Amino acid sequence: MAKLLIVYHSQSGNTLKLARAVKEGAERGGVKVIFKKAYSATLKELLSADGYCFGTPDYFSYMAGALKDFFDRTCYPAEGKITGRPYVGFVSHGGGGAATASLRRMAKRFKLKPAAPLLSVEGNPKKADLEKARLLGEKLAKRIKS
Numbered sequence: 001m002a003k004l005l006i007v008y009h010s011q012s013g014n015t016l017k018l019a020r021a022v023k024e025g026a027e028r029g030g031v032k033v034i035f036k037k038a039y040s041a042t043l044k045e046l047l048s049a050d051g052y053c054f055g056t057p058d059y060f061s062y063m064a065g066a067l068k069d070f071f072d073r074t075c076y077p078a079e080g081k082i083t084g085r086p087y088v089g090f091v092s093h094g095g096g097g098a099a100t101a102s103l104r105r106m107a108k109r110f111k112l113k114p115a116a117p118l119l120s121v122e123g124n125p126k127k128a129d130l131e132k133a134r135l136l137g138e139k140l141a142k143r144i145k146s
Protein backbone atom coordinates (compact mmCIF):
# COMPACT_ATOMS: atom_id res chain seq x y z
CA MET A 1 0.00 0.00 0.00
CA ALA A 2 1.29 3.48 -0.90
CA LYS A 3 2.55 5.44 2.09
CA LEU A 4 2.20 9.08 3.08
CA LEU A 5 4.38 10.58 5.81
CA ILE A 6 2.82 13.51 7.68
CA VAL A 7 5.37 15.51 9.70
CA TYR A 8 4.08 18.37 11.81
CA HIS A 9 4.76 20.51 14.84
CA SER A 10 2.17 22.05 17.13
CA GLN A 11 2.15 23.62 20.60
CA SER A 12 -1.38 24.91 21.10
CA GLY A 13 -3.20 22.49 18.78
CA ASN A 14 -4.10 24.46 15.64
CA THR A 15 -1.55 22.75 13.42
CA LEU A 16 -2.39 19.38 14.96
CA LYS A 17 -6.07 19.78 13.98
CA LEU A 18 -5.08 20.50 10.38
CA ALA A 19 -2.64 17.59 10.34
CA ARG A 20 -5.36 15.24 11.57
CA ALA A 21 -7.69 16.50 8.84
CA VAL A 22 -5.04 15.87 6.16
CA LYS A 23 -4.66 12.36 7.60
CA GLU A 24 -8.42 11.74 7.35
CA GLY A 25 -8.47 12.91 3.73
CA ALA A 26 -5.45 10.83 2.78
CA GLU A 27 -6.93 7.70 4.37
CA ARG A 28 -10.17 8.40 2.53
CA GLY A 29 -7.97 8.51 -0.60
CA GLY A 30 -6.69 5.02 0.16
CA VAL A 31 -3.10 5.42 1.35
CA LYS A 32 -1.40 4.32 4.55
CA VAL A 33 -0.49 7.30 6.74
CA ILE A 34 2.52 7.59 9.04
CA PHE A 35 1.68 10.46 11.39
CA LYS A 36 4.67 11.98 13.22
CA LYS A 37 5.51 14.96 15.35
CA ALA A 38 8.59 16.53 13.78
CA TYR A 39 11.05 15.81 16.59
CA SER A 40 10.28 12.08 16.46
CA ALA A 41 10.13 11.71 12.66
CA THR A 42 13.06 9.74 11.24
CA LEU A 43 15.18 9.51 8.11
CA LYS A 44 13.94 5.93 7.61
CA GLU A 45 10.34 7.17 7.51
CA LEU A 46 11.28 9.90 5.05
CA LEU A 47 13.04 7.47 2.71
CA SER A 48 10.31 4.85 2.82
CA ALA A 49 7.33 7.14 2.13
CA ASP A 50 5.88 7.75 -1.34
CA GLY A 51 4.78 11.31 -0.55
CA TYR A 52 4.80 13.89 2.22
CA CYS A 53 2.77 16.44 4.09
CA PHE A 54 4.57 19.04 6.20
CA GLY A 55 2.58 21.10 8.69
CA THR A 56 3.94 23.92 10.81
CA PRO A 57 2.96 26.95 12.83
CA ASP A 58 4.43 30.23 11.66
CA TYR A 59 7.15 31.18 14.14
CA PHE A 60 8.74 34.56 13.46
CA SER A 61 7.76 34.29 9.78
CA TYR A 62 9.56 30.94 9.45
CA MET A 63 8.69 27.27 9.93
CA ALA A 64 8.89 25.89 13.49
CA GLY A 65 12.37 24.97 14.69
CA ALA A 66 11.16 21.41 15.26
CA LEU A 67 10.33 20.95 11.59
CA LYS A 68 13.53 22.70 10.57
CA ASP A 69 15.37 20.21 12.81
CA PHE A 70 13.78 17.32 10.88
CA PHE A 71 15.00 18.81 7.60
CA ASP A 72 18.45 19.50 9.10
CA ARG A 73 18.78 15.88 10.23
CA THR A 74 17.67 14.33 6.98
CA CYS A 75 18.93 16.65 4.25
CA TYR A 76 22.31 15.10 3.44
CA PRO A 77 21.41 11.45 4.05
CA ALA A 78 18.26 11.82 1.88
CA GLU A 79 20.11 13.64 -0.90
CA GLY A 80 19.10 12.27 -4.29
CA LYS A 81 16.95 9.51 -2.76
CA ILE A 82 13.52 11.15 -2.69
CA THR A 83 13.81 13.40 -5.73
CA GLY A 84 10.53 14.10 -7.50
CA ARG A 85 8.25 12.67 -4.82
CA PRO A 86 5.05 14.68 -4.27
CA TYR A 87 4.32 16.78 -1.21
CA VAL A 88 1.74 19.14 0.22
CA GLY A 89 2.09 21.48 3.16
CA PHE A 90 0.26 23.89 5.39
CA VAL A 91 0.98 26.72 7.80
CA SER A 92 -1.04 27.73 10.83
CA HIS A 93 -0.45 31.37 11.73
CA GLY A 94 -1.63 34.25 13.84
CA GLY A 95 -2.27 36.73 11.06
CA GLY A 96 1.04 36.69 9.20
CA GLY A 97 1.74 33.40 7.46
CA ALA A 98 5.04 34.33 5.80
CA ALA A 99 6.41 30.93 6.91
CA THR A 100 4.95 29.39 3.75
CA ALA A 101 7.98 30.74 1.85
CA SER A 102 10.41 28.80 4.08
CA LEU A 103 8.43 25.59 3.63
CA ARG A 104 8.33 26.00 -0.14
CA ARG A 105 12.04 26.71 -0.27
CA MET A 106 12.87 23.67 1.86
CA ALA A 107 10.77 21.34 -0.29
CA LYS A 108 12.57 22.68 -3.33
CA ARG A 109 15.92 21.94 -1.66
CA PHE A 110 14.78 18.33 -1.21
CA LYS A 111 13.66 18.34 -4.88
CA LEU A 112 10.07 17.45 -3.99
CA LYS A 113 7.17 18.24 -6.31
CA PRO A 114 4.16 20.20 -5.00
CA ALA A 115 0.91 18.25 -5.46
CA ALA A 116 -1.15 21.32 -4.50
CA PRO A 117 -0.61 24.93 -3.37
CA LEU A 118 0.29 25.32 0.31
CA LEU A 119 -2.63 25.84 2.68
CA SER A 120 -2.42 28.82 5.03
CA VAL A 121 -4.84 29.06 7.97
CA GLU A 122 -5.20 31.77 10.60
CA GLY A 123 -5.80 30.73 14.20
CA ASN A 124 -8.11 27.94 15.31
CA PRO A 125 -9.11 26.12 12.10
CA LYS A 126 -12.77 26.48 11.17
CA LYS A 127 -14.92 23.79 9.57
CA ALA A 128 -14.10 25.08 6.09
CA ASP A 129 -10.34 25.07 6.85
CA LEU A 130 -10.50 21.48 8.05
CA GLU A 131 -12.34 20.49 4.89
CA LYS A 132 -9.63 22.16 2.80
CA ALA A 133 -7.03 20.16 4.74
CA ARG A 134 -8.98 16.93 4.12
CA LEU A 135 -9.08 17.70 0.41
CA LEU A 136 -5.34 18.35 0.47
CA GLY A 137 -4.79 14.88 1.92
CA GLU A 138 -7.12 13.30 -0.58
CA LYS A 139 -5.43 15.05 -3.49
CA LEU A 140 -1.99 13.94 -2.36
CA ALA A 141 -3.22 10.37 -1.86
CA LYS A 142 -4.48 10.30 -5.45
CA ARG A 143 -1.16 11.66 -6.71
CA ILE A 144 0.80 9.07 -4.72
CA LYS A 145 -1.31 6.25 -6.13
CA SER A 146 -1.11 7.42 -9.76
Ligand SMILES: Cc1cc2nc3c(=O)[nH]c(=O)nc-3n(C[C@H](O)[C@H](O)[C@H](O)COP(=O)(O)O)c2cc1C
Binding pocket: 009, 010, 011, 012, 013, 014, 015, 016, 057, 058, 059, 060, 061, 062, 092, 093, 094, 095, 096, 097, 098, 122, 123, 124
Ligand atom coordinates in the same frame (compact mmCIF):
# COMPACT_ATOMS: atom_id res chain seq x y z
C1 LIG B 1 7.19 31.78 19.27
C2 LIG B 1 6.03 32.15 18.38
C3 LIG B 1 6.23 32.95 17.28
C4 LIG B 1 5.16 33.27 16.43
N1 LIG B 1 5.39 34.04 15.33
C5 LIG B 1 4.36 34.29 14.46
C6 LIG B 1 4.60 35.05 13.27
O1 LIG B 1 5.70 35.51 12.98
N2 LIG B 1 3.54 35.26 12.44
C7 LIG B 1 2.28 34.77 12.71
O2 LIG B 1 1.37 34.99 11.91
N3 LIG B 1 2.05 34.06 13.84
C8 LIG B 1 3.05 33.79 14.71
N4 LIG B 1 2.82 33.05 15.84
C9 LIG B 1 1.47 32.51 16.08
C10 LIG B 1 1.34 31.02 15.68
O3 LIG B 1 1.84 30.79 14.39
C11 LIG B 1 -0.13 30.59 15.71
O4 LIG B 1 -0.67 30.85 16.99
C12 LIG B 1 -0.32 29.14 15.36
O5 LIG B 1 -1.68 28.90 15.09
C13 LIG B 1 0.15 28.21 16.47
O6 LIG B 1 0.01 26.88 16.05
P1 LIG B 1 -0.23 25.68 17.10
O7 LIG B 1 -1.57 25.93 17.78
O8 LIG B 1 -0.25 24.44 16.26
O9 LIG B 1 0.89 25.67 18.06
C14 LIG B 1 3.87 32.76 16.71
C15 LIG B 1 3.69 31.96 17.86
C16 LIG B 1 4.76 31.64 18.67
C17 LIG B 1 4.54 30.74 19.88
